[in-house]
Amino acid sequence: DQQVKQNSPSLSVQEGRISILNCDYTNSMFDYFLWYKKYPAEGPTFLISISSIKDKNEDGRFTVFLNKSAKHLSLHIVPSQPGDSAVYFCAASSTRAGNQFYFGTGTSLTVIP
Amino acid sequence: EADIYQTPRYLVIGTGKKITLECSQTMGHDKMYWYQQDPGMELHLIHYSYGVNSTEKGDLSSESTVSRIRTEHFPLTLESARPSHTSQYLCASSEGLVLLDEQFFGPGTRLTVL
Numbered sequence: 001d002q003q004v005k006q007n008s009p010s011l012s013v014q015e016g017r018i019s020i021l022n023c024d025y026t027n028s029m030f031d032y033f034l035w036y037k038k039y040p041a042e043g044p045t046f047l048i049s050i051s052s053i054k055d056k057n058e059d060g061r062f063t064v065f066l067n068k069s070a071k072h073l074s075l076h077i078v079p080s081q082p083g084d085s086a087v088y089f090c091a092a093s094s095t096r097a098g099n100q101f102y103f104g105t106g107t108s109l110t111v112i113p
Numbered sequence: 114e115a116d117i118y119q120t121p122r123y124l125v126i127g128t129g130k131k132i133t134l135e136c137s138q139t140m141g142h143d144k145m146y147w148y149q150q151d152p153g154m155e156l157h158l159i160h161y162s163y164g165v166n167s168t169e170k171g172d173l174s175s176e177s178t179v180s181r182i183r184t185e186h187f188p189l190t191l192e193s194a195r196p197s198h199t200s201q202y203l204c205a206s207s208e209g210l211v212l213l214d215e216q217f218f219g220p221g222t223r224l225t226v227l
Contacts, residue, residue, distance in 0.1 A: 009153070043219050043221055044156075101158070103157075105154055106155070
């Protein structure tokens with residue numbers, strides 16, 4: 001049973017526009033969330049994180065929003081660039097429940113020049 | 114830039130063979146992890162370590178074993194490879210207080226068992 005779900009396997013966006021990647025989770029004990037980016041033939045690289053005490057965290061072109069009541073987080077990339085084309089994974093953990101953590105299945109983003 | 118290495122990058126091997134996937138990091142991180150990922154699926158944690166002489170099983174049951182004799186080295190061993198072990202194996206390390214602090218990943222080993 002997947003505890004972290006990324007329901008869109010792929011997304012295409014025009015260069016310069018906003019990319020919005022979504023992630024849903026089922027476990028209300030999750031209190032720390034991260035996004036990773038993965039290029040082909042490479043391991044994932046950390047992008048941005050957010051704690052459940054916040055509802056927004058921003059780092060340059062990347063902003064993560066957390067809606068705890070909906071158990072939903074999203075990653076916004078503005079403006080999107082061709083180099084952002086990659087697979088994006090969200091991950092969630094519960095620091096209160098034995099340090100369990102789970103990854104989603106990933107969303108493949110293609111930014112069209 | 115992260116310094117975590119995995120060898121081999123690709124491995125094709127016959128059923129029944131013993132294999133060891135190597136993972137080394139030069140960042141002095143205490144925590145290290147092994148993940149298994151099938152195409153289009155999520156990363157599943159199969160093993161992790163808090164430090165030297167510490168090994169724990171992850172949420173996905175695995176027939177592999179790990180050891181942590183040195184901080185920088187976290188090899189994964191399959192005593193008898195089977196086709197069901199065909200997958201990508203990713204190694205990672207981190208230095209944070211909680212397991213899901215920023216992890217640095219290696220490039221992965223793609224294993225195919227015939």
